[in-house]
Amino acid sequence: MEIKEIGEFGLIKLLAEGIKLDPNRVVLGIGDDAAVLKQDGSKLLLATTDTMTEGIHFLFSTTSPEQLGYKSLTVNVSDIAAMGGLPTAALVSLTLPKKIECNWVNSLYRGIKEACNVYGVNLVGGDTVSSLGGITLTVTLLGEVEPDCLIRRSGAKPGDLLGVTGPLGGSAAGLRLLSLELNRDLKGAEAALARHLKPEARLWAGRNLAKTGKVHSLNDISDGLCSEVLEIAEASGVGVVLNARDIPVDPAAWEIAEYTGDDPLDWALYGGEDYELVFSFSPEGKGEIEAALAEAGCSLRIIGEIVRDREKKFINFPDGRLRPLKALGYNHFN
Amino acid sequence: MEIKEIGEFGLIKLLAEGIKLDPNRVVLGIGDDAAVLKQDGSKLLLATTDTMTEGIHFLFSTTSPEQLGYKSLTVNVSDIAAMGGLPTAALVSLTLPKKIECNWVNSLYRGIKEACNVYGVNLVGGDTVSSLGGITLTVTLLGEVEPDCLIRRSGAKPGDLLGVTGPLGGSAAGLRLLSLELNRDLKGAEAALARHLKPEARLWAGRNLAKTGKVHSLNDISDGLCSEVLEIAEASGVGVVLNARDIPVDPAAWEIAEYTGDDPLDWALYGGEDYELVFSFSPEGKGEIEAALAEAGCSLRIIGEIVRDREKKFINFPDGRLRPLKALGYNHFN
Numbered sequence: 001m002e003i004k005e006i007g008e009f010g011l012i013k014l015l016a017e018g019i020k021l022d023p024n025r026v027v028l029g030i031g032d033d034a035a036v037l038k039q040d041g042s043k044l045l046l047a048t049t050d051t052m053t054e055g056i057h058f059l060f061s062t063t064s065p066e067q068l069g070y071k072s073l074t075v076n077v078s079d080i081a082a083m084g085g086l087p088t089a090a091l092v093s094l095t096l097p098k099k100i101e102c103n104w105v106n107s108l109y110r111g112i113k114e115a116c117n118v119y120g121v122n123l124v125g126g127d128t129v130s131s132l133g134g135i136t137l138t139v140t141l142l143g144e145v146e147p148d149c150l151i152r153r154s155g156a157k158p159g160d161l162l163g164v165t166g167p168l169g170g171s172a173a174g175l176r177l178l179s180l181e182l183n184r185d186l187k188g189a190e191a192a193l194a195r196h197l198k199p200e201a202r203l204w205a206g207r208n209l210a211k212t213g214k215v216h217s218l219n220d221i222s223d224g225l226c227s228e229v230l231e232i233a234e235a236s237g238v239g240v241v242l243n244a245r246d247i248p249v250d251p252a253a254w255e256i257a258e259y260t261g262d263d264p265l266d267w268a269l270y271g272g273e274d275y276e277l278v279f280s281f282s283p284e285g286k287g288e289i290e291a292a293l294a295e296a297g298c299s300l301r302i303i304g305e306i307v308r309d310r311e312k313k314f315i316n317f318p319d320g321r322l323r324p325l326k327a328l329g330y331n332h333f334n
Numbered sequence: 335m336e337i338k339e340i341g342e343f344g345l346i347k348l349l350a351e352g353i354k355l356d357p358n359r360v361v362l363g364i365g366d367d368a369a370v371l372k373q374d375g376s377k378l379l380l381a382t383t384d385t386m387t388e389g390i391h392f393l394f395s396t397t398s399p400e401q402l403g404y405k406s407l408t409v410n411v412s413d414i415a416a417m418g419g420l421p422t423a424a425l426v427s428l429t430l431p432k433k434i435e436c437n438w439v440n441s442l443y444r445g446i447k448e449a450c451n452v453y454g455v456n457l458v459g460g461d462t463v464s465s466l467g468g469i470t471l472t473v474t475l476l477g478e479v480e481p482d483c484l485i486r487r488s489g490a491k492p493g494d495l496l497g498v499t500g501p502l503g504g505s506a507a508g509l510r511l512l513s514l515e516l517n518r519d520l521k522g523a524e525a526a527l528a529r530h531l532k533p534e535a536r537l538w539a540g541r542n543l544a545k546t547g548k549v550h551s552l553n554d555i556s557d558g559l560c561s562e563v564l565e566i567a568e569a570s571g572v573g574v575v576l577n578a579r580d581i582p583v584d585p586a587a588w589e590i591a592e593y594t595g596d597d598p599l600d601w602a603l604y605g606g607e608d609y610e611l612v613f614s615f616s617p618e619g620k621g622e623i624e625a626a627l628a629e630a631g632c633s634l635r636i637i638g639e640i641v642r643d644r645e646k647k648f649i650n651f652p653d654g655r656l657r658p659l660k661a662l663g664y665n666h667f668n
Contacts, residue, residue: 001435001436001437002432002433002434002435002436003430003432003434003435003436003439004432004433005436006436008462011436011439011462012462014436014439014440014443015439015440015443015460015462018447019447019450019457020451021456021457021458022454022456025422025423025456026423026456026458028458029456029457029458029459030457030458030459030460034459035423035425035458035459037422037423037456037458037476039373039375039377039379039478040375040376040377041373041374041375041376042374042375043373043374045373045379045476047423047425047458047459047474047476048425048459049425049427049459049460049461049472049474050427050461051427051428051429051461051463051470051472052463053429053463053464053465053466053467053470054466054467055465055466055467056463056464056465056466057463088359088371089359089360089369089371089381091369091381091382091383091474093383093384093385093427093472093474094385095385095387095470096337098336098337098338099336099338100336100337101335101336101337102335102336102337102339102340102345102348103335105337105345105348105349106348106349109348109349113352113353116353117354120356122355122356122359122360122363122371123353123355123363123364124355124360124362124363124364124369124371124381125363125364125368125369125381125382125383126349126364126383127383127384127385127472128342128345128346128349129385129386129387129390129391130387130390131387131389131390131467131468131470132387132388132389132390132467132468133387133388133389133465133466133467133468134465134466134467136385136387136429136465136470136472138383138385138427138461138470138472138474140381140383140425140427140472140474142371142379142381142476144373
């Protein structure tokens with residue numbers, strides 16, 4: 001059987017089988033945004049890794065090396081933010097064709113170093129090896145979090161409200177623009193492309209949310225809102241109802257959709273790579289959470305609620321239709 | 335300018351330029367076997383990463399997936415051992431062609447999990463993505479070490495003796511056997527192939543060496559003995575003299591060399607991937623070091639000494655010839 005028959009998530013399940021973990025060391029292994037380890041100090045150690053491959057995650061022709069470098073760090077910072085932590089140090093592994101230009105690699109590292117400065121990350125190591133194929137870039141990011149600030153995806157409780165930190169669908173609109181080779185001067189194009197090619201992580205929003213003590217579950221939106229919300233619901237053993245009219249669709253997505261004829265709500269629900277945070281919280285914490293997000297320069301958008309019935313996972317449309325929640329994000333092996 | 339013009343080490347130098355590190359957090363960044371970070375407990379955090387690419391580090395046709403998985407962990411454990419530490423947790427990033435068989439990936443992970451069990455490593459995370467090219471496997475390994483057990487490569491002192499933990503050249507002999515497609519039934523072939531395809535890390539030797547407090551510098555032999563010894567000398571600002579007749583050449587290398595006509599000493603000096611440890615120590619510690627290595631199942635071989643004159647870096651042959659020490663190991667971009 002080829003792996004495309006079981007898909008990315010089937011593969012991860014297969015690989016995770018039979019792994020023995022030392023409970024004195026490991027708080028969380030495979031299955032959240034980052035691994036969580038005990039160390040002998042008061043803080044927990046966080047570790048996460050993300051790989052970007054040429055032709056799959058990026059095209060040489062549409063991404064500048066600076067953007068690629070910056071994004072490779074950002075997507076990992078977003079995973080640390082989704083645990084309530086702060087990043088500390090990164091290791092970068094790079095496979096490169098021998099014929100690549102020094103200038104290109106230098107620019108890639110300029111982007112990596114810029115992101116390190118923005119997010120307070122120490123670039124401490126890595127590996128550079130040659131490749132017979134294309135470019136592969138793997139960033140492993142370490143971080144730390146106080147035990148009472150750690151937020152898992154598995155803590156959602158019935159009655160929780162579901163919030164996001166910002167507009168969605170802009171990154172998918174940018175990707176669509178690139179894939180159709182549309183004019184980059186279109187209205188909304190600059191914003192959508194920036195969202196896709198050089199996203200930012202909601203690090204301070206995640207930190208501030210964690211410090212309120214009111215947030216029960218948290219994911220970053222890398223694979224698409226519905227996919228992330230389903231992960232929270234499944235890990236927490238609860239159901240969830242999203243309200244379509246409350247999803248904050250990125251204005252750039254509306255603008256691009258006028259040209260492409262797509263539904264911008266689909267981009268917001270399934271597109272991914274917006275790197276906003278989605279989280280559940282007790283309703284009485286709403287004021288504190290609004291203040292925490294305002295301090296981090298973003299605002300609370302309530303998009304649904306957590307329910308007790310774990311079979312109940314759907315989106316509620318203004319016309320009364322209910323659609324089941326589906327994880328339609330990118331799957332690497334389907 | 336293409337990167338093959340500046341080579342692997344020129345590239346690393348280029349990439350490391352202008353990196354700002356937080357001295358309150360980072361003890362060692364790029365430039366040793368692993369990065370060393372302060373955390374709020376009493377131990378230091380170690381982090382290292384190694385990438386293996388198809389066609390460069392391994393061939394689909396000559397390496398089994400179990401061997402590849404096992405080796406991908408081992409080479410990282412060896413880096414942690416070379417700091418005097420113990421490994422704690424690993425993250426594995428994998429790029430795979432979509433058409434690959436589940437069985438192959440399962441076997442790869444069987445090898446990874448076996449090595450995790452052998453070396454006491456928790457497999458806590460990773461990433462699996464598709465690739466348009468071949469297979470790339472990046473393992474990031476975390477570890478820890480007490481501050482007084484940390485051994486850098488920069489601590490060698492004039493008058494130190496230079497030791498290795500075991501025979502060298504076997505891995506290069508195995509690689510030669512594979513590249514010539516020689517009969518695997520040759521005398522010495524099984525040992526040489528095992529050495530190349532499924533090496534072990536000298537974890538307990540490194541730990542025991544660190545605990546003696548007599549070891550001043552330490553590297554693992556991944557790139558070739560001469561390359562590693564030069565790294566120690568250059569990082570420490572000292573010279574070094576190796577005695578050719580004292581280099582412990584692997585018996586399997588002698589046996590394979592009879593068929594291939596190669597010089598097995600060259601394999602021992604330049605071949606690499608034996609994953610023995612090379613270290614310098616104060617002569618008065620010799621007895622303790624012998625005992626420490628015996629407890630870890632290996633023995634001390636003294637191969638040279640550290641000298642004050644940093645220009646003096648050579649190998650002393652029995653016939654009185656002196657050859658300058660050269661790093662002739664594999665260079666990824668030359």
